[in-house]
Amino acid sequence: xxxxxxxxxxxxxxxxxxxxxxxxxxDDPGTRIVVCCGSGGVGKTTTAAALGxxxxxxxxxxxxxxxxPARRLAQSMGIDSLDNVPRRVKGLDDSASGELHxxxxxxxxxxxxxxxAHADAERAAAILSNPFYQSLxxxxxxxxxxxxxxxxxxxxxxxxWDLIVxxxxxxxxxxxxxxxxxxxxxxxxxxxxxxxTAPAKLGxxxxxxxxxxxxxxxxxxLGKLLGGQLLKDVQTFVAAMDTTFGGFRTRADATYKLLQAxxxxxxxxxxxxxxxxREAAYFVERLAAERMPLAGLVLNRVHGSGADRLSAERALAxxxxxxxxxxxEEPRIVDQEGGKAGLRNSPDTYGSSESxxxxxxxxxxxxxxxxxxxxxxxxxxxxxxxxxDRSVDQLTAGLLKLHADRMQLLSREQRTRDRFTALHPEVAxxxxxxxxxxxxxxxxxxxxxxxxAAGRPELPETAVDRPDVD
Amino acid sequence: MxxxxxVSGKGGTGKTTVAAALALALATEGKRTLLVEVEGRxxxxxxxxTEALPYEERKIAVAPGGGxxxxxAIDPELALLDYLQMFYKLGGAGRALKxxxxxxxxxxxxxxxxxxxxxxxxxxxxxxxxxxGRFVYDYVVMDAPPTGRITRFLNVNDEVAGLAxxxxxxxxxxxxxxxxxxxxxxxxxxxxxxxMPVQETADGIAELRAAHLPVGRIVVNMVRPEVLxxxxxxxxxxxxxxxxxxxxxxxxxxxxxRGGNAEKLVDPLVQQAEEYAERYALEHxxxxxxxxxxxxxxxxxxxxxxxxxxxxxxxxxxxxxxxxS
Numbered sequence: 001x002x003x004x005x006x007x008x009x010x011x012x013x014x015x016x017x018x019x020x021x022x023x024x025x026x027d028d029p030g031t032r033i034v035v036c037c038g039s040g041g042v043g044k045t046t047t048a049a050a051l052g053x054x055x056x057x058x059x060x061x062x063x064x065x066x067x068x069p070a071r072r073l074a075q076s077m078g079i080d081s082l083d084n085v086p087r088r089v090k091g092l093d094d095s096a097s098g099e100l101h102x103x104x105x106x107x108x109x110x111x112x113x114x115x116x117a118h119a120d121a122e123r124a125a126a127i128l129s130n131p132f133y134q135s136l137x138x139x140x141x142x143x144x145x146x147x148x149x150x151x152x153x154x155x156x157x158x159x160x161w162d163l164i165v166x167x168x169x170x171x172x173x174x175x176x177x178x179x180x181x182x183x184x185x186x187x188x189x190x191x192x193x194x195x196x197t198a199p200a201k202l203g204x205x206x207x208x209x210x211x212x213x214x215x216x217x218x219x220x221x222l223g224k225l226l227g228g229q230l231l232k233d234v235q236t237f238v239a240a241m242d243t244t245f246g247g248f249r250t251r252a253d254a255t256y257k258l259l260q261a262x263x264x265x266x267x268x269x270x271x272x273x274x275x276x277x278r279e280a281a282y283f284v285e286r287l288a289a290e291r292m293p294l295a296g297l298v299l300n301r302v303h304g305s306g307a308d309r310l311s312a313e314r315a316l317a318x319x320x321x322x323x324x325x326x327x328x329e330e331p332r333i334v335d336q337e338g339g340k341a342g343l344r345n346s347p348d349t350y351g352s353s354e355s356x357x358x359x360x361x362x363x364x365x366x367x368x369x370x371x372x373x374x375x376x377x378x379x380x381x382x383x384x385x386x387x388x389d390r391s392v393d394q395l396t397a398g399l400l401k402l403h404a405d406r407m408q409l410l411s412r413e414q415r416t417r418d419r420f421t422a423l424h425p426e427v428a429x430x431x432x433x434x435x436x437x438x439x440x441x442x443x444x445x446x447x448x449x450x451x452x453a454a455g456r457p458e459l460p461e462t463a464v465d466r467p468d469v470d
Numbered sequence: 471m472x473x474x475x476x477v478s479g480k481g482g483t484g485k486t487t488v489a490a491a492l493a494l495a496l497a498t499e500g501k502r503t504l505l506v507e508v509e510g511r512x513x514x515x516x517x518x519x520t521e522a523l524p525y526e527e528r529k530i531a532v533a534p535g536g537g538x539x540x541x542x543a544i545d546p547e548l549a550l551l552d553y554l555q556m557f558y559k560l561g562g563a564g565r566a567l568k569x570x571x572x573x574x575x576x577x578x579x580x581x582x583x584x585x586x587x588x589x590x591x592x593x594x595x596x597x598x599x600x601x602x603g604r605f606v607y608d609y610v611v612m613d614a615p616p617t618g619r620i621t622r623f624l625n626v627n628d629e630v631a632g633l634a635x636x637x638x639x640x641x642x643x644x645x646x647x648x649x650x651x652x653x654x655x656x657x658x659x660x661x662x663x664x665x666m667p668v669q670e671t672a673d674g675i676a677e678l679r680a681a682h683l684p685v686g687r688i689v690v691n692m693v694r695p696e697v698l699x700x701x702x703x704x705x706x707x708x709x710x711x712x713x714x715x716x717x718x719x720x721x722x723x724x725x726x727x728r729g730g731n732a733e734k735l736v737d738p739l740v741q742q743a744e745e746y747a748e749r750y751a752l753e754h755x756x757x758x759x760x761x762x763x764x765x766x767x768x769x770x771x772x773x774x775x776x777x778x779x780x781x782x783x784x785x786x787x788x789x790x791x792x793x794x795s
Contacts, residue, residue: 040481040616041667068618070666135629233633274776275513276482306738310723318721389713395705396717399739402697402746408774416776436748438665 017421019455020296020428026055029162031265033152033258036298037168038269039279043300045070046439046448047269047432048167049077052100053089053442054449055163059096063161067105067148067169076441077102084109086155091442101161110147111137132233144169145179153255265295268427270420272302272413277420284424296428297420298452303413303434305406312407319400322393430455471496471795472656472686474596474649475611478620478674479660480667484691486513487777487785488660488770489613494786495795497537501608504595505530507543508588509615514541519779525549527595533786540607542595549587585626590642593649617659617674621681624650624657656686661760663690663753668760675763687794688765690757692772696750703747711736768792 025031036048045066052064063086066074074080077089077100084106092100115127127133148169155164258264266287270280280297287294421429432451439445475492479485486507493505504527507514515523518530523543531539598606615623627643627650634640649655659674661667671688678685698706715726715733724731760767770788773781789795 042482070669072665072669131633135633271482273482278516306741307735310735314723318718318723321721322717389717391705392709392713393717393720395702395709396714396721398698398702399706399714399743400718400721402742403739405695405697405774406742412774412776436745437752 017297017417017425018428020298020430021453021455022051022054022430023058023453025265025295026051026060026163027058029060030263032163032263033156033265034163034165034295035168035259035264035266036166036269037266037283039276042269042271042276043432044269045167046073046445047267047298047300047452048165049073049102050439050445050448050452051267052102052163052165053077053092053445054453055165056089056098056100057093057096057446057449059098060163061099061161062163062165063101063103063155064165064167065103065105065148065151065155066167067144072438072440074102074104076439076445079104084113086161089442105144105148105151107144107147108137110151114150127237130233130237132237149252149255153251153258156258260291260293262293264293266292267295267298269298269300271300272416274416277416281420281423284427294427296430298430298432299417300432301434302431303406303409305403305410307403308407308410310403310407312404312411315400315404315407319397319404322397322400471609472654472684473605473607473609474592474655475609475686476614476620476624476655476657477611477660477689478614478617478657479689479691480618480662480670481616483660483662483667484777485616485660486511486613487517487782488658488689488691489611490514490517491770491782491785491789492658492795493539493609493611494531494533494783495789496609496611497531497533497539498535498790498795499537500535501533501537502606503537503539503609503611504607505539505541506592506595506610506612507541508592508612510543510545512543514543514613517777517779517782534783542591544588544591546584546587549591550583553587553590583630585623586630586639586643586646589624589627589650590646593646596649596654614657617670620657620674621677621683624678624683625681651682651684653684655684657683658686658689660689660691662692663756665752665756668756672759672763675765685765688760688763688767689794690760690767690769693769694772698743698746698750700750703743703750706740706743706747711740714740768794 026034034048034051036044036051038044045068048066049064052062056062064077066079071080078091079087079089079102084103086101086103089100089102092098112128115133116124119127148166152164152166155161259266268280268283268287270276284294284297417429421427430452432448435444435447439448475489475496477485477489477492479488490505493503497503505514507523512522514530515521518541520530523530523541525543525545525548527540527542529538530541533539592610592612595607596605596610600606614620625647627646631640631643631647634643657678659671661671675685712726712733715730715736718724718732718735718739719726719730723735724733726732768789769792770785773784775781
């Protein structure tokens, strides 16, 4: 067990990871592609959309390529139709004269377009009506990855945008997305495709007799396995692929190189949960192995607390204390602050509950309440009457328990993060504070963008003094 | 009780955890379950705190009461060779196919075939019997692909049967579909009480039903305990902050005066309560959306200490208590 797993040792910190500063990255005209990758359910698409919006409002001409956005998120950007074409997003602050375009990847459409672009009409029609092609292109697992790469290459080649933000498919594993171009490329170069496509070619060449025998055995086997019609379909399809997709290998290689180029930045997106961060660590290692430029880690849904100096343990003890008061009708004081406790009803408190409530809080008397929240002053509750006091005690105990939960969550998140940082101290991290609700509109995305750029969750000043601050 | 229990869910909802807990829960009274992983993530090995699983059924846990849980991580490539061997005795030819890249082709370039192999292997385990005629596994639990792909994944054999209109592949595909569309199978969806996973669950159920696949239950995972109820939250809005400050002070957390330590706690604590209130309202809304789907609903608690082996047994007990096994 690693030492940082000690639940009680929450004050000890590893040296913090460097902060990922996203504004310089998206402002830099040299940054042309930002790829957001990570496991499913960590807010990858939202991060991509929020970054795209932020970059556009800071003056860049951006296109966001999303793969499979939640409907509400897509609608928030005004793209609810799957038409595979970048659409201009309206409602932006365009004072910096930037633009935001967004599109959703339609796999089948993208596949069809490649065929149409690279084959003459007759051949294209033959491919498009091939049952094997139809089944493959409609998007079994895997096709998405190829098509996302293909679309990225296309968008980049059009050179209409100066920044492309890509959301990656929710892959089974990190490998699929990076491997897609290579895998297809090596398949097209492989021997199987020769075998399937060129029995005639092989036959005539000297020294190929052995292969030819092997080949017919193979086609025989495949025929037996697949059924004659399907084998013919596969052969037709593969032959068509080979001739029309001649350029695919070249393009796949080019896209791969594009991803390695200095103008590309990878962002690994995660949430402070064990599985998501494990996957993130894997992505980081994988990107390094492929020499892909990693900008840093975006850690979504990080929780904070404005009162993080009040530990879970103390909050629970205090809550118990309040509940004990309730039961005994007698204040029992756990004095952990040396004399600061036990101020209930003491004359020097400013407690406005003692004074008649009024619509307009007097500047001196009502002031402990949040001035932004005058409604808390309007109530008649909280007078010295016992039942009200008791319900306040109960409520306060509830607030403290809620806080204890929050603090436990915080320390759990911190431990998971520390584990990642211990493994990859070099990776810069941008933390995004958790939102209580979901994002539905541009304002929500903008909010996330602000949080992204802040790099650390912005929290109000903490309250209770603690001598041992880091 | 269906013998093939398929567990799907949006990414991040903990479907692997739920599948593992279900496999444990079903392995009561000397029963034997097989937990199948199809996505090559080794999530099961991590959950059970064992080394990576090979392509081989091995015992990974003993359930309370003497039942056994076996696990299998299906490797598509090996599954294909297995399949070739089983149906066509093609050991050597299989290796030759591999050299030629045909196996790569089958398992990666034509990923539909991979799904055929994965579902085929799971169904084979469901149907497998020992000599006495008894089933080898009482239940097979599959940690399946996420909700967005589950229908296509389970339905792949229909598509294949349409492509290969005759021959052994056609027959095999139809045999698999017969299992998947029968009462022998139940597809469960795991969700969280959040908008996106709930929406995806609703969409997933509609798709499964349209494809005539048997939908089982909804499992709401990581449900947070209710610390404050609606009345408490109302009270937060109406109680003067100074009163809260005094209560905090009386509990030993510093002075209630302005600037006092207890007083300084009030704003952040109330803010946390407001965030909680927002989430509380949202969760209620999502719970009622789920309620309208007309399926049995199960809830599993969020484990505050994070997920570990002990937690897994806890969830299994919970599932058993709720009658899911």
